[in-house]
């Protein structure tokens with residue numbers, strides 16, 4: 001390549017990387033895979049190394065990340081928040097180890113003490129504690145200046161507002177990764193789809209989007225978590241090594257990933273990587289590699305830093321969860337609530353060790369927004385065990401023969417009418433007897449997370465429907481041996497097992513039954529809240545919208561949906577027949593532990609010693625819960641000045657009333 005061509009290419013790569021930085025950091029909408037980004041980045045690095053005179057002063061290789069958004073106020077980090085060098089192969093890691101030994105003047109057979117950590121796939125933040133109090137929190141931004149998101153971070157239950165240590169250090173800055181675990185990620189996407197908003201492509205984007213809310217009430221609704229992994233500036237305290245730091249901060253209430261491990265020598269780093277690869281799919285959150293750090297801080301200081309990355313650490317990335325493939329067909333599928341979802345049938349492709357042949361396209365609006373067509377070459381991504389999704393179309397591969405799938409005018413399974421409810425993005429089949437809906441409802445009821453009827457999967461449910469043995473979930477409990485023996489290839493033993501599994505499911509926890517009923521907007525989490533608030537299915541069925549709204553996290557849409565479900569005569573009959581069949585769910589115990597375990601607080605009036613959000617968090621940290629309205633179930637009302645009707649109601653009901661000081665006394 002001559003100088004002119006190199007200059008052109010450097011400019012082009014810089015422009016492209018800038019664009020992708022903005023898409024990734026500022027808009028949470030990456031359009032290329034990490035691997036593709038890394039390839040562009042490396043190409044630019046190589047060219048700059050070969051033609052140093054052409055390297056631009058503001059080259060993306062000299063930056064740590066994107067620019068912070070203007071709308072948040074900006075915070076200068078105590079010390080720069082560096083990035084990490086990436087490694088992809090075993091050889092990259094042995095090179096890293098060799099480089100360290102050379103730099104430190106050690107022999108090739110020396111064994112370095114490393115601290116291995118999972119690489120969390122979330123958003124990097126900095127938390128500043130002054131005299132033990134959480135005072136300011138920010139995102140990484142460009143590594144030098146970040147966005148101030150203190151109020152949003154305060155909504156994260158894992159972040160202590162006050163360090164549990166006496167006396168606290170004068171200053172402690174910790175860095176960590178805010179992430180959204182997979183279960184709430186799935187729930188959030190379901191809710192977004194119901195509400196007609198585009199779903200997040202992965203938990204990292206969801207975490208970034210949640211943390212960058214100008215209204216912290218929205219952040220508070222997203223159950224974000226954090227693991228901390230590095231110190232920033234600190235004073236009044238010392239740490240001798242990374243393992244010392246990570247062992248001490250949890251004692252003060254700062255969460256650290258329990259999977260961290262000190263190892264000696266690079267061979268053991270390899271073993272740690274294998275172990276994490278193997279665990280990856282079973283973790284409740286996404287990790288995208290492991291981070292390997294030289295453990296003693298004295299050695300870290302000797303090794304120092306390059307312009308954007310430390311010499312003493314490396315991120316060893318897992319194979320990407322994304323892959324490129326072709327959409328062979330787009331097929332509408334009908335779910336248990338009648339929602340019709342376009343599903344992409346893909347040319348089979350391996351995505352980080354798993355063969356993928358289907359991907360959800362979510363809904364027509366989303367499909368049109370991404371302009372996804374049958375025949376397109378696309379990037380697919382899978383996060384944990386979440387259904388794979390199409391991230392984007394590789395438009396450069398378009399041939400002109402690709403076709404769009406029109407919105408269906410009737411149900412593709414039962415031929416019945418479909419509707420698009422105003423304000424909703426979903427297209428729904430409203431046929432009550434639609435066999436596709438019934439199939440999905442039965443499968444959902446029997447599934448592992450609901451009533452967990454082992455063996456009653458798709459194959460058998462289909463036969464039950466074909467033989468017209470069931471028309472609702474209660475019918476399952478009236479099936480006999482003779483019924484099952486009509487199945488193809490059914491043996492006595494298998495039949496006994498199925499009947500035993502059905503019998504065993506009669507005493508599942510109440511929350512599983514509530515979830516299994518498939519009430520719209522009631523996922524596993526809401527089902528648990530409802531089970532512990534109402535104790536029995538009858539109490540829940542009797543509750544009106546107003547009472548439902550007193551349950552923590554239940555909003556008007558969810559309350560209306562539950563009330564509608566129990567107003568429906570057919571549904572009430574199903575509940576009655578479940579009872580007749582002997583389904584008697586176990587009542588769940590509330591979470592124990594914590595001095596306010598099982599206690600409900602209501603805060604009212606003008607509070608001066610703490611904000612309402614802080615108070616809520618203090619109560620929740622101790623296992624209690626803060627409610628919005630006073631009822632017989634309220635244990636304490638904390639009243640500030642000018643408390644009105646809630647205080648009156650508390651007095652009427654004989655609920656204990658505290659002032660702010662008395663509440664703080666209780667907390668001691």
Ligand code: IVH
Pocket residue numbers: 082083084117118119120121122123124177229230291310313315
């Ligand atoms: S250490 C100089 N440890 O990865 C030390 N980073 O690619 C910098 N990350 O910006 C960070 N898990 O957002 C570190 N256990 C871990 C991490 C981790 C995830 C993220 C972090 C960082 C990025 C660099």
